[in-house]
Amino acid sequence: MYYIGKIIRSFVKMGNKTSKITSQDRAILDLKIQRDKLIQYQKKLQVISDKETEIAKKALRNGNKRGALLALKKKKYQEQLLKKTDTQLLNLEELTQSIEFALVEKDVLSGLELGNNILKEIHKEMTIEKVEKLMEDTTDAIAYQNEIEELLSGKITREDEDEILEELRQIEEEQVCRLCRKLPDTRPGSFSFHRFLKPIIRPTGFLYGCGFDNWEVYSIY
Amino acid sequence: MTDLFNFPSIHNFPPFYTLQTQPTTRQTQITLWSEIILAYFTHHKLYRLELSESLNGELFDNKGIKRRLKLGTLQCIIDAMVKQGTAEWDSQSKKNVALIYWRKPEEWATLINNWVFNSGMTNSILTVYEIAHGDVTEGLDFHGLDQTILLKSLDILVKRGLAQLFQGSSTEDMGVKFFGTNG
Numbered sequence: 001m002y003y004i005g006k007i008i009r010s011f012v013k014m015g016n017k018t019s020k021i022t023s024q025d026r027a028i029l030d031l032k033i034q035r036d037k038l039i040q041y042q043k044k045l046q047v048i049s050d051k052e053t054e055i056a057k058k059a060l061r062n063g064n065k066r067g068a069l070l071a072l073k074k075k076k077y078q079e080q081l082l083k084k085t086d087t088q089l090l091n092l093e094e095l096t097q098s099i100e101f102a103l104v105e106k107d108v109l110s111g112l113e114l115g116n117n118i119l120k121e122i123h124k125e126m127t128i129e130k131v132e133k134l135m136e137d138t139t140d141a142i143a144y145q146n147e148i149e150e151l152l153s154g155k156i157t158r159e160d161e162d163e164i165l166e167e168l169r170q171i172e173e174e175q176v177c178r179l180c181r182k183l184p185d186t187r188p189g190s191f192s193f194h195r196f197l198k199p200i201i202r203p204t205g206f207l208y209g210c211g212f213d214n215w216e217v218y219s220i221y
Numbered sequence: 222m223t224d225l226f227n228f229p230s231i232h233n234f235p236p237f238y239t240l241q242t243q244p245t246t247r248q249t250q251i252t253l254w255s256e257i258i259l260a261y262f263t264h265h266k267l268y269r270l271e272l273s274e275s276l277n278g279e280l281f282d283n284k285g286i287k288r289r290l291k292l293g294t295l296q297c298i299i300d301a302m303v304k305q306g307t308a309e310w311d312s313q314s315k316k317n318v319a320l321i322y323w324r325k326p327e328e329w330a331t332l333i334n335n336w337v338f339n340s341g342m343t344n345s346i347l348t349v350y351e352i353a354h355g356d357v358t359e360g361l362d363f364h365g366l367d368q369t370i371l372l373k374s375l376d377i378l379v380k381r382g383l384a385q386l387f388q389g390s391s392t393e394d395m396g397v398k399f400f401g402t403n404g
Contacts, residue, residue: 025346032348
């Protein structure tokens with residue numbers, strides 16, 4: 001694995017050497033190097049002009065007015081040069097930035113072109129006829145599905161449902177009765193507990209579903 | 222120039238300036254010296270040690286206790302630092318100039334690469350000069366970095382496939398193009 005990685009990396013490096021630096025890159029580098037040189041030149045000018053001031057001061061102290069004047073003139077000249085190089089620097093900066101921006105624009109354009117081509121290719125694969133056919137097929141399929149559903153659910157009618165409910169009620173009653181029989185009769189003989197409970201339980205039957213168990217319902221009475 | 226460096230108390234200990242003969246003591250002495258050198262160079266952001274020149278500086282010439290390091294001793298210390306990877310002789314034959322790596326070239330390389338990535342400089346062209354001296358890197362750790370160390374660090378990035386060094390069409394000066402991925 002390591003060896004393969006090494007080979008790939010060396011390929012990448014070879015690729016870098018040949019393709020990754022374009023002539024535009026070189027041109028930008030040239031401009032930037034020029035800028036660096038100007039900046040260094042400016043530093044030099046600044047140092048010299050500072051020194052001229054010192055020389056002028058020293059000359060004045062020694063009573064050499066002519067020498068002081070010359071130094072100040074030189075200083076003035078350096079300052080003018082500094083101003084000129086400032087404009088040159090600005091020009092260089094502008095040019096570099098326009099080139100860089102133009103390169104970005106070029107990249108954006110080629111990106112858009114690529115995207116456009118891909119979009120075209122995708123469109124080629126999905127013609128209007130194909131889509132129409134597909135949509136038609138889908139509608140048919142949905143209709144078919146609905147039909148199936150109707151057939152399946154239509155089997156249980158209103159009467160069937162009533163019957164089911166009746167059965168449910170019967171089961172509920174049976175359960176209550178079975179419960180009653182298990183309990184000791186509080187009033188043996190004369191009172192039929194079973195008959196007494198029946199009409200009351202019925203309306204409260206819904207309580208079963210609400211979480212009341214048999215014991216609770218019974219204990220109310 | 223910058224504020225004063227606070228030397229550790231061992232710097233005022235006279236025997237510290239004579240190379241010790243006892244191996245373990247000597248080892249400790251050399252380690253302590255290299256720590257002081259690294260701390261001093263970090264503090265003042267220095268990169269290049271000119272041995273004979275520096276023997277007159279505050280680092281190796283302690284005027285308070287009238288002790289000064291000998292050239293041979295300093296070379297011994299630097300040799301040990303070279304072994305550790307915290308220094309490198311600039312010219313092997315003379316042993317007079319050493320690069321001090323308070324950050325190793327690999328670390329400088331990572332710093333530069335991160336800066337390029339974070340400042341959106343990926344794919345743009347930078348001159349070697351402006352990385353170390355330009356306005357764009359003002360205030361960053363590698364601003365003012367020694368040219369030799371900078372080139373070594375850039376070379377590491379080139380080897381990792383993250384950058385490429387190249388020359389302009391008309392000049393000898395070098396430029397770098399960063400590719401900005403980490404890998």
